[in-house]
Amino acid sequence: MARSYVHEARRGLGLGRRRERIGPIIDRLAAEHSDAEIALRFRSDLELLVSVMLSAQTTDVNVNKVTPALFEKYRRPADYLAVPVEELQRDIYATGFFRQKTKAIRGTMQMLIEEFDGEVPRRLEDLVRLPGVARKTANVVAAELGHAQGIVVDTHVRRLSQRLALTRNDDPVRIERDLQRVVPRADWARFPHLLIWHGRRVCHARRPLCEACVIEDLCPSSRLRSSVASGRARAGRASTRG
Numbered sequence: 001m002a003r004s005y006v007h008e009a010r011r012g013l014g015l016g017r018r019r020e021r022i023g024p025i026i027d028r029l030a031a032e033h034s035d036a037e038i039a040l041r042f043r044s045d046l047e048l049l050v051s052v053m054l055s056a057q058t059t060d061v062n063v064n065k066v067t068p069a070l071f072e073k074y075r076r077p078a079d080y081l082a083v084p085v086e087e088l089q090r091d092i093y094a095t096g097f098f099r100q101k102t103k104a105i106r107g108t109m110q111m112l113i114e115e116f117d118g119e120v121p122r123r124l125e126d127l128v129r130l131p132g133v134a135r136k137t138a139n140v141v142a143a144e145l146g147h148a149q150g151i152v153v154d155t156h157v158r159r160l161s162q163r164l165a166l167t168r169n170d171d172p173v174r175i176e177r178d179l180q181r182v183v184p185r186a187d188w189a190r191f192p193h194l195l196i197w198h199g200r201r202v203c204h205a206r207r208p209l210c211e212a213c214v215i216e217d218l219c220p221s222s223r224l225r226s227s228v229a230s231g232r233a234r235a236g237r238a239s240t241r242g
């Protein structure tokens, strides 16, 4: 189980309820990270789907190194089925877990051809039926296609949602449900990008840069507030003893 950050959010700090904080949180993060968008490079729905499938257990940078040549060679779903399995394995080898990914991609291409006229479906319930496409992958694809039907929860979204006290859950499905209750539907696609980029640039897992954070005053996990509070507590104890 990944580390939980739920305990870092202190209660009773008078920061306002989740629904009151979410608007300014989104507005400020959007202004701060105006370039926040998916880092994968793709030119079509099919390339998007394959890129997201390849990004499991590796970095987007790594995927972007492999896909230019891959997408020149494989342009339609049938192309992924027309080569020997070993050839596709070699072509995606650098993204890791190449055997599982090859199996998932070929299974998905087969289903696209048989059930969806070779097109990438828009509906989440269709996307999650594709072999090797879990809910997170389906959410990413649906959101990028302009049909967000859920909220992507990755490691950054999980950590920041917990620190911002938008959830008290650890399980991604429950976190997504909590976020869906508080994040306006119109923001479901961009909200994860904002948290992901804020997580990469400012709210790091080990050493969050709270002093440089544009939502510090809205965050119950701010290290600044805890150091002020503990300073006051120390001063209070000292004066009591004195």
Ligand code: SF4
Pocket: 163, 164, 202, 203, 204, 208, 209, 210, 213, 214, 215, 216, 217, 219, 220, 221, 222, 223
């Ligand atoms: S950087 Fe600090 S203040 Fe900002 S969201 Fe993270 S924990 Fe909260």
